[in-house]
Amino acid sequence: MKGTLQYITRRVLTSLLALVGVSLIVFIIVRVLPGDPARIIAGLLATEEEVERIRVAMGLDRPLPVQYWDFVTGLLQGDLGTSLRTRRPVLVELVPRLKMTMLLATTGTILGSLLGITAGVVGAARRYTRLDYLLSSGSLVGISMPVYWLGYMLIIVFAVNLRWFPAAGADEPSSIVLPTLTLAAFSMALVARMTRGSMLEVLGQDYIRTARAKGLAERVVIYRHALRNALIPVLTVIGLQFGSLLGGAVLTESVFAWPGMGVLLVNSIINRDYPMVQGIVLVYAVLVVLLNLVVDLAYGWADPRIRYD
Amino acid sequence: MDTWKRFKRNRAAVAGLVILAVFVAAVAAAPLLTSRDPVTQNLEAVLRPPSAEYLLGTDHLGRDIFTRILYGGRITLVIGLLAVAVGLAVGVPLGVVSGYYGGRVDLVIQRVTDMLLSFPNILLALALVGVLGVGLQNVIVAVGISTVPQFVRLVRGSVLTIREQTYVEAARALGAGDRLILTRHVLANALTPIIVQATLSMGVTILVAAGLGFLGLGVEPRTAEWGAMLGEGRNYIFSAHWTVTFPGLAIFLAVLAFNLVGDGLRDALDPRLRSQGLSGAGAAAAEGDAGAGPGARAAAGAAAGAGAGAGGGAGVGASGGGAGGAGGGAGTGS
Numbered sequence: 353m354k355g356t357l358q359y360i361t362r363r364v365l366t367s368l369l370a371l372v373g374v375s376l377i378v379f380i381i382v383r384v385l386p387g388d389p390a391r392i393i394a395g396l397l398a399t400e401e402e403v404e405r406i407r408v409a410m411g412l413d414r415p416l417p418v419q420y421w422d423f424v425t426g427l428l429q430g431d432l433g434t435s436l437r438t439r440r441p442v443l444v445e446l447v448p449r450l451k452m453t454m455l456l457a458t459t460g461t462i463l464g465s466l467l468g469i470t471a472g473v474v475g476a477a478r479r480y481t482r483l484d485y486l487l488s489s490g491s492l493v494g495i496s497m498p499v500y501w502l503g504y505m506l507i508i509v510f511a512v513n514l515r516w517f518p519a520a521g522a523d524e525p526s527s528i529v530l531p532t533l534t535l536a537a538f539s540m541a542l543v544a545r546m547t548r549g550s551m552l553e554v555l556g557q558d559y560i561r562t563a564r565a566k567g568l569a570e571r572v573v574i575y576r577h578a579l580r581n582a583l584i585p586v587l588t589v590i591g592l593q594f595g596s597l598l599g600g601a602v603l604t605e606s607v608f609a610w611p612g613m614g615v616l617l618v619n620s621i622i623n624r625d626y627p628m629v630q631g632i633v634l635v636y637a638v639l640v641v642l643l644n645l646v647v648d649l650a651y652g653w654a655d656p657r658i659r660y661d
Numbered sequence: 662m663d664t665w666k667r668f669k670r671n672r673a674a675v676a677g678l679v680i681l682a683v684f685v686a687a688v689a690a691a692p693l694l695t696s697r698d699p700v701t702q703n704l705e706a707v708l709r710p711p712s713a714e715y716l717l718g719t720d721h722l723g724r725d726i727f728t729r730i731l732y733g734g735r736i737t738l739v740i741g742l743l744a745v746a747v748g749l750a751v752g753v754p755l756g757v758v759s760g761y762y763g764g765r766v767d768l769v770i771q772r773v774t775d776m777l778l779s780f781p782n783i784l785l786a787l788a789l790v791g792v793l794g795v796g797l798q799n800v801i802v803a804v805g806i807s808t809v810p811q812f813v814r815l816v817r818g819s820v821l822t823i824r825e826q827t828y829v830e831a832a833r834a835l836g837a838g839d840r841l842i843l844t845r846h847v848l849a850n851a852l853t854p855i856i857v858q859a860t861l862s863m864g865v866t867i868l869v870a871a872g873l874g875f876l877g878l879g880v881e882p883r884t885a886e887w888g889a890m891l892g893e894g895r896n897y898i899f900s901a902h903w904t905v906t907f908p909g910l911a912i913f914l915a916v917l918a919f920n921l922v923g924d925g926l927r928d929a930l931d932p933r934l935r936s937q938g939l940s941g942a943g944a945a946a947a948e949g950d951a952g953a954g955p956g957a958r959a960a961a962g963a964a965a966g967a968g969a970g971a972g973g974g975a976g977v978g979a980s981g982g983g984a985g986g987a988g989g990g991a992g993t994g995s
Contacts, residue, residue, distance in 0.1 A: 370776055381792055489673070492924070496917035498868055500875050501891065501909030508902050599784040603872050607895075618876050621791040629791055640779040 360649060367645045374637040375427065379420055382630050392624060393436055432634065433627035437620075442631035446613065450635065452522060453605070453612035457597040459532040460604075464539025465590045469583070471540065472547025476582075477574050479552060487544065494541025503534040503607035520609040531608040535601060539593055546589050550582040557581075584651070591647035595640045667929040674925020680918035688734035697725045699732035699885040708901040718903035720894060726903065729885040730911050736886045737867055737915060740801055744866040745859050747805025752812025753855065757843055759813065760820030770813065777810040782869050790878050797880045804870045808862050815858050819851035826850075857927040864919035871912045887912050 390407035391398070398406075407413050411422055426433070432442035475487040510530060511519035518527045554560065555578050563573045602614030609615070613632055620628035668674055687694060703723035711718045717726040759770040777785065782804075789803035823829060824847065832842050873879040874888025882889070887908045894904025 366772075370772070373772070373776060381788075492673075492920055493917065496864065496868075496913060496920050498871060498875075498888075498891075498909055498912045498916070500872065501905070501913060504891075504895065504898055504902075504905045504909065507898060508906075512899055512902075595779070596781045599781045602783055602787065603875065606876060617787065618878070621787065621878065629788075633788055636780070636784065644779055 363645060363648060367641050370641050371638060374641070375424060375634065376420070378630050378633055378637070379423055382626050383416070383419075392626075427634070432631035435620075435625055435628045437623050437625045437628070442627050445616070445628065446631055446635060449611060449613040449616045452610060453598055453601055453614060456528065456531055456535065456601055456605070456610060456612060457594055459528060460535030460539055460597050460601070461590060461594045463532055464536035464593070465543050467536065468540040468543025469547050469586065471544040472586075473551060473574065473579060475544065475548040476551030476555060476578075477570075479548075484548075488548070491541040491544045491548075494537050495545070497537070498603075499534055499538055500603045500607050502537055503530070503604060506530050506533060507607075522611055527608075527610075531604050531610050534604050534607070535597055539597065542593065543586060543590060547582065547586050550585050551578055554578045554582040588647055588651050591643065591650065595643040598639055599636050664929045668925050671925045671928060673921050674929070677918045677921025677925060680914055681922060684734060684915055684918065685738070687731060688738060691728075691731040691735070695725065695728040695731060697728040699724065699729045700883055708897060708904070710901070711903055717907045718901065720890070720904050721897055721901075724885075726890070726907055729890055730887065730907060733885040733887045733890060733908070734911065734915075736797070736880060736884065737871070737912075740797070740804065740870045741863045741867045741915075741919075743801045744805035744870065745808065745862045747802060748808030748812050748862060748866075749855070749859060751806070752809040753816050753848075755809070756813040756816025757820055757848060757851075760817035761824060761839075761843060761847060767817075771817070774810045774813045778814065782807040782865060783872050786869050786873060787876075787878065790873060795878055795881070797884075800870055800873055800879050804866045804873070807869065808866060811858060811862065812855070815854055816851055819854055820847055823847050823850045853930045857923055857930060860919055860923035860926055864916040864923065867912065867919070868916050 390403050390410060390412055393410075394403045394406050411419060414422075430443055432446070434440065435442055435445055438445060471487045471491070475484045478484050507519045507530065510516045517529045518524055519530075521527055560573060560578055563577045564570075568577075599614075601610075601612060602618060604610070605612040605614040606618060613635070617629065617632045619625075620632065701724065703719070706715070706719050706723040708721055709715050709719040709723075715725055715727070717730065719725055720729070755770055755774075759767045780788075785807040786800075786803045789806055790799060793799040793803060829842060829846050832846055837845075870879060871886070871888030871891070874886045874890075875892040877889070877892055879889055880886045890908035891905055891912070894901070894908065897904050
C-alpha cells in the first residue's frame with residue numbers, strides 16, 4: 353500500500369514536471385518563431401513607434417524569464433492570451449471547439465474499441481483459419497489507409513450517392529455518424545491487432561490449459577478466463593488511443609468540416625495566429641499528460657498483480 | 662539466407678514487395694509511361710473522367726492525374742526515405758547513448774522522449790511545420806523529427822539488453838573502448854529491430870507527409886504530391902470523385918506495401934515473435950496511433966510477454982519489454 357501511494361505521488365509529480373516542460377517548450381517555440389508578434393498585431397502599415405508601443409504593452413520588451421513567469425501565472429489563471437485574428441480570449445474560442453473534439457473522439461473510441469475487441473477475440477479464438485486471416489488483413493488495411501481518404505470515400509457512398517448522412521458540418525445529430533466511422537476504422541484496426549496478440553499470449557498460459565482440462569466449454573475459457581486477462585493491456589491502449597484521437601482527429605475534422613480543435617489549429621497555423629496555436633498545443637499537452645497519468649494508475653488498478661515498489 | 666527463405670514463404674510480405682517494386686519501377690520510368698507534364702495546365706480538359714485518353718481523369722486545372730501520381734510518387738518516396746533517415750540519424754545515437762551510458766543522460770533523454778511520444782505524429786509534425794514553414798525540406802525535417810522518439814525508445818531497449826551480454830563483457834575485458842563496443846557489438850546486434858522499425862516508419866512518414874499536404878501545409882503548391890492532390894481534389898468530390906479517389910488509392914497502396922514488407926521482415930528476422938503469436942501485438946505498438954505513454958509501452962510489453970504480471974515496473978514500464986514492446990506509438994493521426 354505504501355509502495356502504491358509512493359508511486360502515485362511520484363507519478364503525479366512527474367506529470368507536473370512534464371507540464372512545466374511542455375509550457376517551457378511551447379513558450380520557447382513561440383518566441384523563436386519567425387516574425388515579430390507585435391508587428392503582426394500592428395499590421396504592415398504601422399510605424400516603428402506603434403509597433404514598439406504594442407511590444408511594451410504585450411510585455412515583449414522584458415527579460416525572457418520575467419515573460420515566462422507572466423506566461424505561467426497567466427496560464428494558472430486560465431489566461432491563454434488573445435487570438436490575433438479574432439481579438440477574443442483564446443480560451444473563449446477554444447472551449448466550444450474542445451467540446452466538439454471530445455465528443456468525436458469519444459464516439460470514435462467507443463465504436464472502434466467495441467469492433468476491435470470483437471475482431472481480435474474472434475481472430476485469436478479461430479487463429480490461423482480463413483476468418484482470422486481475413487480479420488488480420490482487414491486490420492492491416494485499416495492501419496494503412498489514409499483516414500482522410502476513407503472519409504471522402506464514405507462521403508461519396510453515404511452522403512452523395514445514398515444520401516443517408518450529411519457530408520459535412522455538425523448541424524444535425526446524424527452529422528456525427530460519418531466522422532465517427534472514419535475515426536473508428538483506424539482505432540478498430542489497432543485495437544483488433546492488440547487484442548489478438550494479447551489473447552494469443554494469454555491462451556498459451558498454464559491456467560488456460562487447466563481450465564480446458566477441467567472440461568470447461570471453449571466459450572467459457574475464452575470469455576471468462578482469457579479475455580479478462582487479455583483485456584488489461586488492450587484497455588491501456590484504448591485509453592491512450594482516446595488521447596491520440598483528441599489530437600489526431602485533425603485530419604478527420606478537416607474532411608468533415610467538423611468544428612473541432614484540430615480544424616482551429618490548422619487554420620491558426622495558416623493565419624499565423626500564434627497565441628491560438630500556443631493555446632491549442634498547450635491544451636492538447638495537458639490533456640495528454642493527464643490521460644497518461646490516469647491510464648498508468650488505472651493499469652495498476654486493473655491488474656492488482658502489478659507492484660510499484 | 663534463412664531470412665530470405667522465411668520472407669519468401671510469407672505470401673503477404675511478398676505481395677507487399679511486389680507492390681513496392683512496381684511502384685518504384687513506375688515512378689522511376691515515369692517519363693516513359695507518360696508523355697504529359699505533371700504541372701502543365703490544360704484548361705480545355707478540366708475535370709475529365711477516366712478514359713482511354715486520360716487514364717485516371719484530369720483535375721480542376723486539366724492536369725492528367727495519372728501523370729501527377731507517377732511524378733508525385735517520386736516526391737512521396739523521397740520524403741519517406743529522407744524523413745526516416747532523419748529519424749534514424751537523430752534517434753539511433755540518442756537511443757544508444759541513453760541505453761549504454763544510463764544515468765542522468767538517460768533520464769533526461771527518456772523524459773523528453775516520453776513527452777514527445779505522447780503526441781500523435783501528425784500533431785507533432787503540424788506543430789513543427791508551423792514553426793519551420795511549409796516546403797519540401799521542412800516537411801522532411803518535421804516528419805523525420807516526429808519519428809525520432811520511436812527510434813530512441815526502440816534502440817535504447819535493444820541496447821539495454823545487449824549491454825548485459827557476455828560478448829560485450831568479453832570485449833570490454835579484452836580492452837575494447839566504448840566506441841568500438843558500441844559500433845562493433847551493440848549497434849550491430851540492434852540492427853534487426855532498427856531495420857524493421859525503419860520499414861514500418863516509411864509507411865507512417867508517407868501517411869503523415871501526405872496528411873500535411875492534404876491540409877495545405879506540405880510541399881509548395883503546384884507540386885504534384887499525393888496528399889496535396891487529394892486536398893485540392895476535395896472541392897470537386899461531388900462532381901469529379903476521381904480527383905480524390907486515385908491519389909488516395911496511391912497513398913494507401915504505398916503505405917500498405919511498406920507495412921506488409923515490414924511485418925514480413927520482422928517475422929523473417931525474428932521468428933520467435935511469430936511462433937509466440939506476438940507479431941500482431943508488436944506491430945500494433947509499432948505502427949499504431951496509440952499515444953504510447955508509459956502505460957502503452959507497458960501494455961505492449963505485456964502483450965509481448967515481457968512480464969506484465971510478474972514484472973516489477975510494468976506500470977512504470979520504462980524499459981518497455983522485448984522487441985514487441987519496444988515500438989512506440991507511431992501515430993499516423995486520424
